[in-house]
Structure formats: C-alpha cells, structure tokens
Amino acid sequence: MNISFLLQGVVLGFSIAAPVGPIGVLCIRRTLMQGRTVGLVSGLGAAMADAIYGCIAGFGLTLISNFLVNQQLWIRLIGGIFLCYLGIRTCLNKPAEVSALVQSNSLFSDYASTLFLTLTNPATILSFVAIFAGLGVVEGSYFDAAILVLGVFVGSALWWFVLSFGIDLLRSRFSQRGFIWINIISGVILVAFGAIASGAALRAIAY
Template identity: 80%
Template structure:
C-alpha cells in the first residue's frame, strides 16, 4: 500500500470537508437536535459523495464526468430547490423534535439528503482532477487512485467525526428557546445557500 497517497488523500478529504457550507450547517443542526450519531451519519453522506467524485476523477471516467459537468447548471438548480425545502422545513420545525429518538429511517434520511446535496456540485470532479493530476495520480496506476480515494473518504469522515462529537459536547447547554433560534438561524442559512445556488444556476441558463 502506498502510504504516501493514503496520507495525501486523508489530508485532501479533511480539507475539502472542513469549510462550513450548507452540509456543515445541516450536520451541526442535526447534531444539536438529535445527537452526534445523526450528525456523523449526515457527514458520512457527504464523505461518500466526495469519494464518488474522487473515483470519477481518479479513474478517468471521462464520459460520466463530462455529462455531470455539462449538466451542472440544472443539477445546481435542483440542489438549490432542495436546500430551500430543507431550510423552510428546519425553520418551521418545533423544538419538541429535539427530544425525539433517532430512528433508522431518520438516519437514512440524514445520510441520503447530504449525499444528494453534495452530489449536486459536479464541479467537484474538476477540483479532484486538478489535484490528482498535481499529485501524479492520473499518470499512475489504478491502485494508486484507489488508495487516494480511500484516503479522501477517511479524511472527510474524520472531519465529520470531529465536528459531530465536538458539537455534541455543548448540546446539553442549550435550552428549548435556544433550539428555536438554532432552527430559525439554520433554516435561514440553508435558504440563503439555496437562493445562491438557484441564482447561479438560473442566470447561467
């Protein structure tokens, strides 16, 4: 196993996941509302999408990547609409939901929603392709690409693990009124991200 590629992938995956965007907001809100398991599962959805796009870039699946990049405007519009929906739903949700137990179908919904949202940014493929080329992976073997993609998934997962467990530490300090404001602020931020995605997609059509 090429430890160098594995470590580079871990650093890359951690760095890509770390900036707080709509996925980070969702992970933080779900951790505060339902605990670290819900937050971590949400992050794993994003990590899976990162690994998927890393595979496309690493294995040179030109046909798939070209299609996704060419259709990225429509995909961004769909993602923007979904962000709008999630933002409004969270904004209107009641703090009583905080004490509700997290069921398996709820965890699947947390995973699938962040997986979908992360996949609505096909331009990520171009970022991975540029980085992989700089690291010499595109000129190497498929085994090197596999190791790097595994590293990306591990690094991304480490960030979401760190974030969900860190947020869970302060979770019990929030009052019911505090959770009301968390829902409202999170909802407004997600609606804002949705508006930006929609605006960028529609004006580019």
Template identity: 60%
Template sequence: MTITYLLKGLVIGFAIVAPVGPIGVLCIRRSLVQGRLYGLFSGLGAAAADAVYGFIAAFGLTVITSFLLDYKLWLQLIGGLFLCYLGMQTLLSKPAEYQGDVQEGSLLASFFSTLFLTITNPVTILAFISIFAGLGLSNEHGNSAYAVQLVAGVFAGSASWWLLLSVGVGFFRKKISLTSMIWVNRISGIVILTFGIVALIQQWTS
C-alpha cells in the same frame, strides 16, 4: 508507497470539506438537535459523495465527468431546490420539549440527504480533478492499487472531519435550552435557505 497515496488522499479529503457550507450547517444543526450520531451520518453521506467524485477523478473516467459537466446546470438547480426545501423545513421545525423526543427521520435519511446534496454539486468533481492534476495524482499509468488507496484516503479524511465536527458540537447539546434550540433551527434554516437561493440565482445569471 501506497501509504503515501493514502495519506495524500486523507489530507485532500479533510481539506475539501473543512470550509463550512450548507452541509456543515446541516451537520451542526443535526448534532445539536438530534444528537451526534445524526450529525455523523449526515457527514458520512457527504464523505461518500466525495469518495465517488474522488474515484472519478483518480481513475480518469472522462465519460462520467463530461456527463456531469454537461448537466451541471440541471444538477445545481435540483440541488438548489433541495436546499431551499431543507432550509424551510429546518426553519419551521419545532424542537421537542425533551431531547429524547427528537426523532426527525432516520439515520439513513440523514445520510442520503447529504449524499444527494453533494452529488448534485458538480463543482466538487472539478475541485478533485484540479487538485489531483496539480499534485500529479491522476491515474495516468493505470495503477488501480494507488488509485484505490487515494480514494480510500479521501473518504477517510472527509469522514474524519465530520466525526470531529459532530462529536465536538454534540458536547454542547445538553447545555442548550429549548429557546436556544428554536434559534438554532431558525438560524440554520435561514442559512441553508440562503445557500439554496444563491444556488438558484446563479442558474439565472450563468
């Protein structure tokens, strides 16, 4: 029966990350400008954060959930500021004349930047709690084996989406001219910056 929990987790993980948000824009931009591997590591950072939140929801760790929700505004404020920083950095960055010259940070930097962005969005934990509760997947009976399978499925589902996205977008990389790369940076930067500004505005209106 554990395979059922694994598959359910996979579907949940895939479905939660499929809508394109700031992480998706970052992944697409890095896949185009830096290469598939950078896009994939960016996605894996988000997948790791999803797995952490899935773990919290699956094991019913109410203390951690309460802490995250208590500091929701502060976390979203930090996340919004970081999005603004990434947006401005992307907007002002200049693409290398040759794609082999592009080395904007390490793979670990790509991983941890999206991990940080996803972790600072406590709304994700609410999504997991709601979905798990709605599907009757909460770990009420203390069966850790099922919960682990569920969390593994969430990570696999999320990672699968980022793999498909980075590989798919990567096919267009060699077909994009230097001028197009400039516009990729500008458009991506504006979109990411907009997400950050919206997040900050929500702090003032909430």
C-alpha cells in the same frame, strides 16, 4: 499499499470537508437537535459523495465526468431548490417535535440527503482532476487512484467525526428557547445558500 498516497488523500479529504458550507450547517444543526450519531451519519453522506467524485476523477471516467459537468447548472438548480426546502422545513420544526423527528426519520434518510446535496456540485470533479494530476495519479495506476480515494473518504469522515462529537458537547448548554433559535438561524442560512445557488444557476441557464 502506497502510504504516501493514502496520507495525501486523508489531508485532501479533511481539507475539502472542513470549510463550513450548507452541509456543515445541516450537520451542526442535526447534531445539536438529534445527537452526534445523526450528525456523524449525515457527514458520512458528504464523505461518500467526495469519494464518488474522487473515483470519477481518479479512474478517468471521462464520459461520466463530462456529462455531470455539462449538466451542472441543472444539477445545481435542483440542489439549490432542495436546500431551500430543507431550510424552510428546518425553520418550521419545533423543539417539542425533536423526539418524534428522531424516530420517524431514519439514519438512511439523513445520510442520503447530504449525499445528494454534495453530489449536486459536479464542479468538484474538476478540482479532483487538477489535484490528482498534480499528484501524478492520472498517469499512475488504478491502485494508486484507489488508495488516494480511500484516503479522501477517511479524511472527510475524520472531519465529520471531529465536528459531530465536538458540537455534541454543547447540546446540554442550550435551553428550549435556544433550540428554537438554532432551527430558525439554521433554516435561514440553508434557504440563503439554496437561493444563491438556484439564482446563479437560473441566470447562467438564461444566458
């Protein structure tokens, strides 16, 4: 196993996951409201999406990557609308509903929602292609690409592990009123992200 590619993948995956965007807000909110397991599983959905795009770039699947990049405006529009939906639903959730929410929503749905949202940004493929080419993976073997993609997943998952367990330590400090504000603030941020993404996609489609 090429340890150097593995370590580079871990650093790459961690650095890609670390900036707090809509997925980060969603995972932080879920951790505070439902616990670290839900937050971690949600983060793993994003990590898997990063690994999928890493595979497409690393293994040179140009047919798939070209299709996704060419259709990225429509894909981002769908993702933006879904973000708005999640944001509105988050604003309307009440702390009293948390226990019922945990029972009714399976971990799979938490995982699938972040997987889907992360996949709605096909431009990530172009970033992976550029980075992988810089590391010499494009001209290398499929084995090297697989090791690098594995590292990307491990690095991304490591970030979500650190985030969910760190945020979970703060749960006991919030009152019932605090959880209401968490829902409102998180929901507004998600709607804002969704509106910006949808608006940008619609303007680009119109032109």
